[in-house]
Amino acid sequence: MDHISLNHEASAGDTHKQAVSTLPPEVVQCLENARFLHLATCVDNQPHVSLMNYTYLPSSTYSAAPVIIMTTNPASKKTNNLLVNPNVSLLVHDWVSHRPPTHSRRPSGGSPGPEHRSSLASLLINLNTSAVSSISATINGTAELVAQGSEEEKFYRDQHLENNTFDSEGPVFNPNPQQQPEDGGRECFVAGEEVRVILVHIKDVRTSDWKGGVRDWVIEPASAAATSTVSQVNGTR
Template sequence: MDQISLNHEASAGDTHKQLVSSLPPEVVQCLENARFLHLATCIDNQPHVSLMNYTYIPSSQYSSAPVIVMTTNPSSKKTNNLVVNPNVSLLVHDWVSHRPPTQGRRMSGGSPGPEHRSSLASLLLNLNTSAISSISATINGTAQLVARGSDEERFYRSQHLENNTFDSEGGTVPFDGGFGANGGAGGQQQDGGRECFVAGEEVRVILVHIKDIRTSDWKGSVKDWVLVPEGGPAAVNGIR
């Protein structure tokens, strides 16, 4: 098997961080294309990952810097975690995640093997396994629960609600904005859960302020950026 040579340092390194005042175009494209992200929270050395709907907002009257908006049940594990520890990590990509058929692989869930698929189904599967984007992005930042009943909360909630209209496509929105231990596919509803889990009165709005970004492509190339406000510090860890 041919080995892919890395044209950047090993991914554990961070000596090539670039200071930027706005998100790189490829990261913006990834955020605008993807439908879900993975939200990682952690307390007491116990990590927790949730699959979430989200809305990327480049700037607004409430923040000149880009933010990522999500909503959550106030009693969810992710909510409890980020109240104790607001440091979060997000993984976003717009690669289609369906696994292509592997010869000899045992199919689960009664899925038909390659020999039983129609030519149309095979064509759609091949299209579906094609990468839309060339990168995935890991975004680190701090999360806050926006003050309940505030104008800021109403603004972000309306933006998030407008951005999550998947029911019009015949699809669904994950329970609680994400698949969690108390959610899963069984929590999906005919309207995608949109009115309940995005617009519901008890739902809390999460705002993630971006600190740094790491992108990786299929060749193993890694790039790092640190997001600083205009007129911010001239150096981070000695890097200008």
């Protein structure tokens, strides 16, 4: 196989930036295929990252722009953070990866070798050692807690419940399989009355492909995107 060199283009600034009113198809595919995303919040220069279930909606009766729905315990660190600083960053990808075997353990112990891997790690390696998609997407936006008890909250919660049917998937992440919740955890993580609904309004997106190439998009209203010159790339959109 011919060697394919990686791209080393600068990525500190905007790269091939385009203004759009909807998310690019490759980002939508990523969001539709992935099971989880990473939510990053930050207060007082202390970042915090959480692994989250989510639901992506391209539009709804409450928002013409694309949004991402999540739910959280009202006493969680992420909730406290976004109340102070609503700016968030999300990382999503729809590929499965694993650490390749090494000849020996690192002097400090390091990551476990094949003989020390858990059964779950071995299962993931055997199931899929290649990428489903060739990109990861970093999504920046602002988060809000939807008004508790409102029709809007009920709408987004119902959408999130419908999209996350944990009870049909088995106790993949249950630390105690002998005490699996009958509802698969939805009562704790989504449906509980005390659980708050987080709505993320998307500002911009960056994708990174497996060769190191990056692309940027900024989400604008349809009228603004149609007249913006930012989206011009080689004379076309």
